Amino acid sequence: MGFDLDLLLIFDEIYKTGNVTRAAANLGLPQSTVSLGLGRLRSHFNDRLFSRTAKGMVPTPRAQNAIAEVRRAVQALQHALADQPVFDPAASTREFRICMTDISEVVLLPHLLNHLRQTGPGIRVEISKISQDTPAGLADGGVDLAVGFMPHLEAGFYQQVLFDQHFVCLAAASHPRVGAALSREALLRESHIRVLTSGTGHAIVDKILAAEGIERKIALKLPSFLSVARIVAQTELLAIVPFRYASEVASSEAVRLLPLPVELPRFQVKQHWHERYHADVSNRWLRQSVANLFAD
Structure with missing residues (x-):
């Protein structure tokens, strides 16, 4: 199994805080994402890594032996990623492919387009409708982001709550x-x-x-x-x-x-994305723009 930076950060943050909820808050990730990450870590190490006790999540001997190497790997990856180019929306002609519910087209899309006109006038957007094929589109790279109320995307994807609806x-x-x-x-x-x-x-x-x-x-x-x-x-x-x-x-x-x-x-409107685009600088900028515009 391959590791990405987020998995290593999840390991380190749970080790430091002894609490999955607090680790998620410190990392700015949904708790479900941190829990899924912990599951992947346990599978890779073939060990529970952290045992739930009255004092919180206590590291097992396997986790104690691995933490120094994990932190060295985090430092190495952060150093390598620091050399990545910064996305410049003002100079970009990139096309983003976004799946939306029809309600999101009415409520969210005009505001997003006005924002892009101001910050990235050369950026283009292709909108498609949310469907049962959307998960496959996110996974195979045909879609960058999915926005709306989509219960069928609750598992297996990164997600961020934008606002509550009734x-x-x-x-x-x-x-x-x-x-x-x-x-x-x-x-x-x-x-x-x-x-x-x-x-x-x-x-x-x-x-x-x-x-x-x-x-x-x-x-x-x-x-x-x-x-x-x-x-x-x-x-x-x-x-x-x-x-x-x-x-x-x-x-x-x-x-x-x-x-x-x-x-x-009540229900929650979220943005969803696949791990293949999680670290991409242009997609990170798009997701942050959507969050800044619409998150409660």
Whole structure:
């Protein structure tokens, strides 16, 4: 098994802190990434390396014997990486390939493009839709980054939480029967739009509503969220959508955001990437730009 710098840093940080959560925070990595890294280290060394005790994660004799070599390897790699060229976005003509949900195209993409115009006017972007093929695209190098709510990318990829989301109801500003609040009766009575997204987890809406004994009257099914706001504004149909999407479209369409009379689960929008691009300087710059723009 090959080692990268992150694995060695994970070893060293757990050794220093005796705590996986604290090690993740110090390294700026998700706890899940550090836990996966520890699993890879244990497999390589064929040893637990750190045993959980009342005093924290205590190094085994194997870890104690290896720590000096690990730290020497970290220093050597950091010295070698220090000679890497710095990515200059202002001079770059690189094309980034980003997979997005259709909601991210509406909510995030315009802001990202405006940022790139200011910081890297020669940079080009190719957008593709999130699908069940996205993990393979990230792994084989066809995709640099995936952004959105994508439960099927939770395992096996680096990830960073950008912000939390919750659901609201979108209604026309002039809707004749829906006022400032949406009752359970109105939710049942009115006709709805359902978006047939795939791979983004929005099917949870109907599952939770069904558990609450609510079956929506679906009058229109759409393949994406791109036209939802315009249709809602010009009809009497309702749509259950993520809050940031609703906030974004409310600035350009005659729609209202209404709290739902039932509680739906919150979810997290993240950016995901494969380990092959983890250390690439241009991809690191892109991920940092996305985090600076959108992270809560």
